[in-house]
Structures are given as C-alpha cells and as structure tokens.
Amino acid sequence: MSESRYLERGERILDAAAELVLRWGYRRVTIDEVAKLAGIGKGTVYLHFKTREALFLAVLIRDSLGLFDQMIAAIQADPAELLPHRQARRVYLGVMGRPLLRAMFSRDSDVLGALAHETSIARLTEMKLDLTGELYGLLREHGLVRTDLDIPAQQYALGAIQTGFYLVDPMMAGKHELDLESRADALATVIRNCVEVAGTPDPDLLRALASKIIALFEQLRLVMVAGVHGTPPKGD
Amino acid sequence: MSESRYLERGERILDAAAELVLRWGYRRVTIDEVAKLAGIGKGTVYLHFKTREALFLAVLIRDSLGLFDQMIAAIQADPAELLPHRQARRVYLGVMGRPLLRAMFSRDSDVLGALAHETSIARLTEMKLDLTGELYGLLREHGLVRTDLDIPAQQYALGAIQTGFYLVDPMMAGKHELDLESRADALATVIRNCVEVAGTPDPDLLRALASKIIALFEQLRLVMVAGVHGTPPKGD
C-alpha cells in the first residue's frame, strides 16, 4: 500500500474514533465499532495503532495539532501573539472550541474516562510543561515578564491560574453569566497582570523572539506528529 | 438534659464523626460506629442531627467555623488583613492545614466522597459567594480594588484563580517543589496583582472598613453556627 493511501486510511480511523468518542464516551467505544465505521476490519486498526489507548491518544494529539498550527500561524501573522496573555487567550478559546480537548482539559470523565489519567497523556503534559518552561525563559531573558516571583513560583502560579479557568466552570453551577469570549478576556487580563511587564513591547524585539518561539513550537509539533500515525508496513 | 450537656454531647458526636471520616473516608463511616465511638446509642445521634448527611455537613461547618474565627481575629488585630491578597493567603493556609477542609476544597473524593457534591454543600458555597460579592462591593466602593475588569468578570476571575490554586496540586504530580508557604505567597501575589490597586492603603480607611467587613463575617458566621447543632429536645 502506498504511503499516502496508508495515511489516508489512518485519518479515516481517527475520524471514526473521534466521532464515536464524542457520541458515546471513551469507555463505550470498541475497536470493532471504530473499524466498522471506518469501513475496515478490526485487525487493520492494529496495523496503525499498537493498542486501543494509543489510538485514542492519537485522536487527542491530532486535535491538539490543529490548535498548535493555529498558534504558530497567529504568531507569524502578528508577533505580539507571543505575549503570554495573548497565547493564554488563544489556547483557551482553541481548547473550548474543540470538544475533545475541552473534555480533556476539564477532566470530563464522562467523555474521556480513564484516558485523561493515563500515563501516555502524562508524557504529553510533561513535554508541554517543558515547552512553556523554555518559552518563559526566553521571555524573561528579554525583559518581557515580571520577576516579582521567582521562576518556580511563577510557573506554579501560571499553571494554577490556567487550571482554574479550565476547571472552574463546571463548579460554578450556572452562578455566572459570562460568555466564552468574556471568560477568555478575563483569563488574558489575569495573565497580563500577573506575569507581564507594563508598557508596549518593542516590535523589533517581538519579531526577533517570534522566530525563536516558533522554532520551539515546531520542535514539539514534530514530536507530536510522530505520535499520531504509525509507520506503513514494510517501512519499519 | 441541660443545654450545656446537650451541646457537649453534640461535640463528642462531631469529634467521633470527624475522626472516623479522616480514618476511613465518608463512605465507610456508619452512624452506628460514630455512636459507638461517641459512647452513646445510635438513636441519640438522631436527636442531634436529622440525617447522616446533616451530621457530616455539621462536621465540615464546625471546621470552617474555626477558620472563620481566625479570619475575624486577624482582621481585628490588623485591618490590613482585609485586603484580598492577605485574606486569600490566610484562607489558603487555613484550609490546607485542616484535613477535612482540604479534602473538600480539593474535591478529594476518596475522603469526602459524595458529600462534596451534595446539595447541602451548595447552599454553603452559595452563601460564601454572596459574602465575597458584598465584600468586594465594599472594597470597590472605597477604591481598594481595580476596575479594569467589570464586577462579574472580576468575581469569575477570582473564583477561577482560587479554584486553580486548590486543584492544581494533585495534577502537577510531583513536578514542582514549592512548599505550602511559597504556594500561599504565590496565590497572594497573583491576587494582589490582579485585583488590588497599587500603593499602600490609608490605615484609617482600613480601620473603618474592618468593622463593616467583620460585621459581614459575623453575619455569615451566625448562619453557620446555626447549622452545626440541632436544638435540645423540648427546646423546639
């Protein structure tokens, strides 16, 4: 089978898995049903993904990749997008607009079930943490973030703030009336007030940083792409 | 039975319930065992608390009351304690230092189980929300908090930030090395940066506000006290 046909079939499998997960939740979706919906035999699924877990992890990764590409494009279009509050806002909106990612971030155990707590997710989260670590290192070097908190404390605070914005909604049972955009704006304001310095950053500096930061993103992107599809038979 | 003896017995029941909940978790604790540990008969428990749920709710409320009194005392001792970042810090340390409250705030379903999601807790949370609403109203009137976010957005952000600091720990599986104090400091810094205005507030203003705010606290305190014990027989 040609590599392009192989990849196309992999996409069909991922499409099927994504649809079924959204419809019935992770726990209820069987490999058999995914195969059926993709119009192939069950064994064929295993030519693409070593285990059930790997398949659904790939679904999540593929969804994340879309958001990733959006981030890169946005920074390329406007380097000011690399500022923490702009990124936080964009990620928030991007996650909330993708049902699978939203389920993962809000620990929606009904849709994603155990998958969200699996070890394989941990590696992704860890890599993402490393990325933001390097990213804030860069921003700090160039005087774009505050230093009133030391680095571990600042990272911790950033993690806590974002965790909070992703998890608070289900807990405030209808007690607030903020639409998606307002919540994203609130998050952006908080992040800006907490970690960014006052004043408008130098556009030249931003442009220079943009390329470096995009390089970081691309690096992680490659790791993630590798995680989506297996290799075609005979190729390994 | 004298009222004081009645109340003392109620405390013994609460002590027993608290100890057993911490030892075995909400789900596994039976009224029978609570009664046995308190050295009384099972029926007697029901002279104090209408239902099992009410009993454990009272345990939680009693624990909260301790923290509440600490808050009031702190503001009385130093009116600057009424500033949001000081309060957030104190509440955080107070909650983390009380196993039952910590379990509730961190949604530790192993210890508290379903109780944390019960409706009766919701009323408490709602009252607490009302309190913070009025509290921030007061602070706003006197120019102590920012207005770069409108009130609903600011309340939402505050809720999200605090939610985050209470929930992020179990998610960052050992990936950070911040002790309790540092985390509390980080929370305080975030809150100050996000909702307080720059500069040192006028001590006279703080003193004047302190009494009003303490009045608010006392008001909620009374509601909570009423929720701890039932009334002695013949008294109702």
Next chain:
DNA sequence: CGATGACCAATTATCAAATCTGGTCACGAG
C-alpha cells in the same frame, strides 16, 4: 504481501441472594 475476522484470555456486565445500614419508634430507665 496486506487485510481480515475467528479465536482466546482476560476483563467487564449481569443478577439474585445475602448483607448492611440509615432512620424510626416502642419501650424501659430514671
């Protein structure tokens, strides 16, 4: 050579019997 579905071990769903427990209340102690 790649795709497939029959096949297997192991997990998970089912369901009735047995056990437990929240809540009541008739009774007995004082």
Next chain:
DNA sequence: CTCGTGACCAGATTTGATAATTGGTCATCG
C-alpha cells in the same frame, strides 16, 4: 414525665458465580 436506647424494617449495597464482551493476535485468504 422525659430522654436514651437498640431491635426492627425497608431500601440500598455488596457479593459471588455466571454470562457476555472485547482488546489484541495470527493463521488464512485474496
């Protein structure tokens, strides 16, 4: 008379043995 108690009951929960499902493999076939 009042207050405390534990036997009692209905409903919920656990148990355990059985049946059904399903992740993953691989001999077979096109």
